[in-house]
Amino acid sequence: MGIANYNAESIIKAINTDTERKAYFDGCGINVQNAHSLETAIKMAKMDWEVVKMPMAYMTQVPQTLEDGTQILVDIPQLFKGNYVTVRSDTMEPLGTVKKNYQVLQNRESYDFLDSLVATGDAKFETAGVYGKGGAKTFISMSTEPLEILGDEFVPYILFLNSFDGSGSVQAMFTPIRTWCSNTLARAKREAINRISIRHSNSMKGQLEIAKEVLLKNTLYLEALKKEAEKLAVTPFSQEAFE
Numbered sequence: 001m002g003i004a005n006y007n008a009e010s011i012i013k014a015i016n017t018d019t020e021r022k023a024y025f026d027g028c029g030i031n032v033q034n035a036h037s038l039e040t041a042i043k044m045a046k047m048d049w050e051v052v053k054m055p056m057a058y059m060t061q062v063p064q065t066l067e068d069g070t071q072i073l074v075d076i077p078q079l080f081k082g083n084y085v086t087v088r089s090d091t092m093e094p095l096g097t098v099k100k101n102y103q104v105l106q107n108r109e110s111y112d113f114l115d116s117l118v119a120t121g122d123a124k125f126e127t128a129g130v131y132g133k134g135g136a137k138t139f140i141s142m143s144t145e146p147l148e149i150l151g152d153e154f155v156p157y158i159l160f161l162n163s164f165d166g167s168g169s170v171q172a173m174f175t176p177i178r179t180w181c182s183n184t185l186a187r188a189k190r191e192a193i194n195r196i197s198i199r200h201s202n203s204m205k206g207q208l209e210i211a212k213e214v215l216l217k218n219t220l221y222l223e224a225l226k227k228e229a230e231k232l233a234v235t236p237f238s239q240e241a242f243e
């Protein structure tokens with residue numbers, strides 16, 4: 001068989017367009033598409049618990065003499081100075097170790113700006129859930145308006161992340177990966193180059209500014225993605241390279 005030239009555009013035309021595709025985060029987290037507010041989404045995903053920061057302690061055995069002269073060992077709690085542990089208030093399960101200045105950002109606080117995206121109609125809730133040991137990390141995904149790339153409808157998604165184990169700040173990331181399980185969630189997080197860290201703001205004005213920044217970054221990402229796809233679509237490659 002001779003070596004033929006192919007490009008992405010010709011391959012796309014050969015694909016059966018009736019092939020069913022997995023929705024983003026299908027099977028990962030809880031479907032919250034019917035939620036019209038952050039509060040509702042959090043309750044549907046059973047993320048409406050809080051996290052407290054408690055001093056870290058350990059037990060030391062100290063000898064003690066009883067009235068009859070018998071010596072026993074008594075466990076006495078000792079504190080790790082400057083070290084704390086984050087704990088879920090509903091299960092009392094430890095989530096991670098943090099320093100004294102670590103500020104816990106509850107799920108309602110870390111994602112409060114998402115209501116601004118819903119109110120303006122720029123995004124809607126898709127899925128939400130917890131992962132990591134004891135639920136040390138949470139996520140919410142939102143979809144924006146579909147975009148057509150080379151005749152293929154692409155639904156842009158934004159993934160928002162929060163953690164309670166001291167591993168990172170609130171983040172938003174944009175990825176073309178159609179994630180449908182925890183493995184692809186991990187891959188999307190690991191390979192994302194389009195992500196931003198979000199500083200929390202208690203003011204409504206601050207929340208609107210954060211929402212605007214997220215939408216701007218999403219627009220720039222989609223423009224770059226479409227441009228790159230159109231470039232690759234007309235780039236020829238051999239049958240050997242395709243295989």
